[in-house]
Amino acid sequence: MVKPSGGSVDRLLKSPPPDLRVFVIFGPDSGLVRERAQALSRSIAGDPDDPFNVTRFTDEDIKADAAALADAMAAMSLMGGERLVRVRLSGDSAPVARWISEFEAGEMPAEGRLVVEAGNLTKASKLRKAAEDGKKSAAIACYEDNARDLIAIAEESFKTAGLALAADARHTLAGILEGDRELARSEIEKLILYKGFDGGEITLEDIAAISTESADAALDKVIDAALCGEIQEADLQYRRALESGTSPVAIVRALQRKIDQIERYHQLGGDQGALARSGAPRFGPPAQRFQAAARAWSRARIARAREIAFETERAIKRSGSPAEALAGETLLRLARAASPARAR
Structure with a gap:
């Protein structure tokens, strides 16, 4: 049973023990889940996006082919180096849990390592239980950072960039960073880019400046229109984003x-x-737009929206179709789906 916490998590991510073959990363902080999965994948495979040594699966992939995970884990590297299988789930998964249990029992081979990203798994979750009970598996929980943790991350990043945070700006920045780790890092990076790498102090005025004119404003207009069911507006904002140089992949990831x-x-x-x-x-209006999108996409429907977005990114990478067309069709598809839901 391996359930690392605190500093032991960072050590495991940087240098995963050779006897651990399975890693289930889960919790309510989805940004931290992704960050840790990426860091661990990089430690295992070097390049977490290596098309030869890294295989990726989603919920839908596992559901469509129950044997796909077992086949991928049994495959040997053809190019040398460590084989890695990455699975991104929206929640619990009986098929993945079953494979882990069979692997722990010696019934399934594992030539590579498995990194699973999941949602907020309860203690009763089959997937979490399989990882926590195994001797060759690790269950890594990702819970929300508190304000002190996030300010510490910010100040460490600022120090690396030759910057410092003004004392009277700490409280304001803590409020902005509150929430998802990935979103917090995005805000930190914006501040560093805004100030540059020539040294200096980040002030309240700097924080206000990046909050007023966000680099993500154009992306927000596209995504909000699509998820709020505004079909014509989504199409208009998408075309404007492309004209301004925004890549379709960046829009899909947003x-x-x-x-x-x-x-x-x-x-x-x-x-x-x-x-x-x-x-x-x-x-203000940004909060109203977010809540409108949340009403259109209930908890039950949002999982399907995620599947569509993932399918689109996968299709962009694998097919010969223009990325602009694939991303645009996905936005309009979601806008059409949200439109009647919003009307209700």
Whole structure:
């Protein structure tokens, strides 16, 4: 049974023990789940996107082919180096849990290593239980950072960039960073880019400046229109984003992040407090747009939206079809699906 916590998690991510073959990373902080999965994958395979040594699966892949995971884990590397299988799930998965149990019992071979990203698994989850009970598996929980943790991450990043955080700006920045780890890192990176790498102090004025004019504003217009069911507006904003040089892949990934945020908002109760804890906008028109999208995409429907977004990114990478067409069709598909839901 391996359930690392605190500093032992960072050590495991940097140097995973050779006897551990399976890693289930789960919890309510989806940004931290992704960050840790990426760091661990990089430690195992070097390049977490290596098409020869890394195989990826989603919920739908596993459901469509029950033997796919076992086949991928049994395959040997043809190019040398460590084989890695990455599975991204929206929640519990009986097939993946079953494979882990059979592997632990010596009934399944594992030539490579398995990294599973999951949602907020309960103690009764089959997947979590299989990882926690195994001797060759690790269950890594990802819970929300508190304000002190996030400010520490920010100040470490600023120090690396030759910057410092003004004392009177710490409280304001803590409020902005509150919520998902991935969203917090995005805000930190914006501040560093805004200040540059020439040294200096990050002030309240700097924080206000990046909050007022976000680099993600154009992406937000596209994604919000699609998820709110505004078909013509989504098409218009998508064309404008492409004309400004935004890549279709960046738009699809922004769509995935917003979908994750909406799901997390629902998981946290779907109330005013959930806005802050999910990292969603809390005031004014941005908050109203987010809540409108959340009403159109209930907790039951948002999982399907995620599958569509993942399918689109996979199709962009694998097919010869233009990325612009694939991403555009996905946005309009979601906008059409949200339109009648919004009307209700």
